[in-house]
Amino acid sequence: MDIVLAVQRRFGYVSDQAIDAIATGVGRHPAEIRQMVSFYAFFDREPRGRCQIRLSRTPISLMKGAGAVASAFADALGIAVGEVTSDGAFSLDWTSDLGMADQEPAALIDMRMLTDLTPAAVPSILEALRLQGNLASSTTDADHPRPTLPNESVRSRVVKRGPLLAGPTGGGTAIEAALRRSPDKVIEEITASKLRGRGGAGFPTGMKWRETRKATGTEHYVVCNADEGEPGTFKDRALLTDFADLVFDGMTIAGYAIGARQGLLYLRGEYTHLWRALETRLAARRSAGLLGDAIDGRAGFDFDIRIQLGAGAYVCGEESALLESLEGRRGTPRERPPFPTEHGYLGRPTAIDNVETFACATRIIERGASWFGGFGTPQSTGTKLMSVSGDCTVPGVYEVPFGTTLNALLDLVGATDVGYVQMSGPSGEAVAPKDFGRTLAYEDLSTGGSTMIFGEHRDVLDVALQFTRFFVDESCGWCTPCRVGTTLLAREMEKIVAGRATQSDVEAIDSLASTVARMSRCGLGQTAPNPILTTMRNFPALYEARLQPGVFMPAVELRDALRDAIDVQGREPVSPAN
Numbered sequence: 001m002d003i004v005l006a007v008q009r010r011f012g013y014v015s016d017q018a019i020d021a022i023a024t025g026v027g028r029h030p031a032e033i034r035q036m037v038s039f040y041a042f043f044d045r046e047p048r049g050r051c052q053i054r055l056s057r058t059p060i061s062l063m064k065g066a067g068a069v070a071s072a073f074a075d076a077l078g079i080a081v082g083e084v085t086s087d088g089a090f091s092l093d094w095t096s097d098l099g100m101a102d103q104e105p106a107a108l109i110d111m112r113m114l115t116d117l118t119p120a121a122v123p124s125i126l127e128a129l130r131l132q133g134n135l136a137s138s139t140t141d142a143d144h145p146r147p148t149l150p151n152e153s154v155r156s157r158v159v160k161r162g163p164l165l166a167g168p169t170g171g172g173t174a175i176e177a178a179l180r181r182s183p184d185k186v187i188e189e190i191t192a193s194k195l196r197g198r199g200g201a202g203f204p205t206g207m208k209w210r211e212t213r214k215a216t217g218t219e220h221y222v223v224c225n226a227d228e229g230e231p232g233t234f235k236d237r238a239l240l241t242d243f244a245d246l247v248f249d250g251m252t253i254a255g256y257a258i259g260a261r262q263g264l265l266y267l268r269g270e271y272t273h274l275w276r277a278l279e280t281r282l283a284a285r286r287s288a289g290l291l292g293d294a295i296d297g298r299a300g301f302d303f304d305i306r307i308q309l310g311a312g313a314y315v316c317g318e319e320s321a322l323l324e325s326l327e328g329r330r331g332t333p334r335e336r337p338p339f340p341t342e343h344g345y346l347g348r349p350t351a352i353d354n355v356e357t358f359a360c361a362t363r364i365i366e367r368g369a370s371w372f373g374g375f376g377t378p379q380s381t382g383t384k385l386m387s388v389s390g391d392c393t394v395p396g397v398y399e400v401p402f403g404t405t406l407n408a409l410l411d412l413v414g415a416t417d418v419g420y421v422q423m424s425g426p427s428g429e430a431v432a433p434k435d436f437g438r439t440l441a442y443e444d445l446s447t448g449g450s451t452m453i454f455g456e457h458r459d460v461l462d463v464a465l466q467f468t469r470f471f472v473d474e475s476c477g478w479c480t481p482c483r484v485g486t487t488l489l490a491r492e493m494e495k496i497v498a499g500r501a502t503q504s505d506v507e508a509i510d511s512l513a514s515t516v517a518r519m520s521r522c523g524l525g526q527t528a529p530n531p532i533l534t535t536m537r538n539f540p541a542l543y544e545a546r547l548q549p550g551v552f553m554p555a556v557e558l559r560d561a562l563r564d565a566i567d568v569q570g571r572e573p574v575s576p577a578n
């Protein structure tokens with residue numbers, strides 16, 4: 001991955017020649033490298049613009065004006081989205097969620113993150129890019145980075161801190177506390193706290209660490225999943241910006257507990273702007289004796305952390321796909337079992353946890369399992385970081401105890417006249433106002449943290465269509481139910497949104513959705529129908545209002561579909577009535 005990332009950065013694309021050279025260098029077949037390169041959104045096989053502008057396209061970004069920003073870029077460059085300027089200087093593309101739902105519209109420009117964009121800001125951004133393009137070949141290099149662009153700023157936006165974030169920001173205290181215990185006792189403490197994975201799946205962390213510790217293998221690994229690609233989530237970005245030591249402490253404690261010497265943090269490519277600061281933190285920790293050999297003076301406890309950048313693939317948030325990507329392949333999910341606890345990174349026992357989970361583990365070892373269990377509910381202990389965006393007064397990261405009602409969270413963020421809330425991203429649930437009294441907890445409204453708020457004036461079905469298209473784009477294509485099924489679902493949904501569907505289409509989409517959910521190989525396909533299924537369940541009247549009477553309507557208006565041919569011929573077709 002690192003080699004291909006470097007080639008892409010240096011040349012703007014990955015040529016056949018580069019693929020052959022990489023294949024020779026790493027001892028793989030060129031076809032393997034070609035396959036891998038073609039998988040990731042941030043790798044190009046053909047030259048694009050020397051400066052690549054990627055605009056975030058999500059329901060939230062479009063609500064906040066991304067369409068107008070795209071038009072401003074397109075007009076100023078004289079190209080449409082998806083094209084390259086004739087001089088090859090710029091390309092303009094849409095891309096999936098950039099993890100900036102709290103500061104949309106956002107864009108990734110040559111892997112630099114720009115936020116809170118407006119059409120008015122576009123001319124000055126392009127002017128700065130042209131100037132820096134001219135400077136690049138002469139006066140800039142890796143040690144002399146280019147000046148900051150207008151709007152090149154990412155705020156961590158932690159609005160409400162609770163017990164997890166209110167204390168010290170890490171840096172060794174918890175490691176000392178861990179080293180006073182045996183590895184088994186550390187795992188016992190984590191188990192007693194009832195900590196569950198914060199990425200959404202909710203697997204008990206203590207059990208995972210125990211399974212990994214007891215699995216046989218010459219090396220064990222700790223992997224931190226910082227590939228938070230679920231649209232609407234950005235709390236891991238905030239943690240890695242302001243609380244990176246809490247996370248690194250947690251990884252180090254996990255390394256001690258499971259008997260690992262190596263940790264890997266898989267950082268989504270969209271968060272490249274965090275990479276340098278995180279490397280600086282790691283270097284500081286090595287200098288302080290918190291990474292490297294004999295950590296904190298404990299002979300025999302050697303542990304270090306490496307950061308691996310991703311290259312734009314939502315499915316890599318799935319742990320087995322992430323492992324494939326870490327090993328330099330396409331991010332295709334693996335068959336399970338065996339689970340990563342036995343057969344993970346490089347086929348060795350591996351504990352993979354989310355960024356927030358490691359931060360929680362640090363606090364538990366620092367303050368004790370019973371302290372942690374004092375927050376939340378009996379089944380869902382502790383607090384949860386919620387990424388809140390959309391139609392509310394103060395978007396950002398909120399730490400709330402499990403057991404908080406959705407209504408209370410909406411009050412906290414200043415959301416009124418709410419039409420519905422998309423919980424846990426597109427793969428989660430569309431929650432209607434009648435259910436706002438539900439509680440945030442694994443036993444009720446289970447959540448990875450993404451909370452997208454849509455006001456009463458928003459088009460629920462159009463949002464469901466956009467989320468379905470997201471899954472079409474992000475399907476890895478390995479299995480047919482997901483690859484084909486998501487496309488068919490999107491087509492059916494387009495028909496409904498356009499008001500061209502009948503009751504039979506709704507029945508067809510319902511049946512297709514359950515087939516995709518049941519037959520897909522991994523979580524992406526299994527949850528891809530959720531935007532449709534949960535809106536059908538919670539907003540049946542909205543679907544009914546869009547339907548046509550009768551049993552069948554064609555998916556397209558024939559005259560519109562034939563428009564090009566009609567224009568060429570210069571005459572309108574004669575209707576049967578004539």
Ligand code: SF4
Pocket residue numbers: 315332333474475476477478479480482483520521522523524525526
């Ligand atoms: Fe790939 Fe989708 Fe199948 Fe998962 S369900 S393996 S993402 S095609």
